[in-house]
Amino acid sequence: MAKVSAWHSVKQSVHHNNTNCNTGNNIERENRRDGTGGKPLCRECANLS
Numbered sequence: 001m002a003k004v005s006a007w008h009s010v011k012q013s014v015h016h017n018n019t020n021c022n023t024g025n026n027i028e029r030e031n032r033r034d035g036t037g038g039k040p041l042c043r044e045c046a047n048l049s
Contacts (some may be wrong), residue, residue: 003049018045029035 008015009027015036016024021044 005034006036008033008035008039010037012042013039014042015039016042016045018048019044020048 002019003017004019006015006017007024007027009031010033011031012023014025016027018024021042023042023044
């Protein structure tokens with residue numbers, strides 16, 4: 001488990017907080033933003049926690 005500060009994509013409806021999340025790791029650099037963006041936690045990140 002590698003929980004870190006939250007990040008999100010401008011193209012997704014969820015945020016991420018785990019570096020082992022495949023969905024979160026596949027966000028392209030230009031679409032990635034720090035923080036939750038007011039979005040709920042990704043289900044994959046929640047399962048990894």
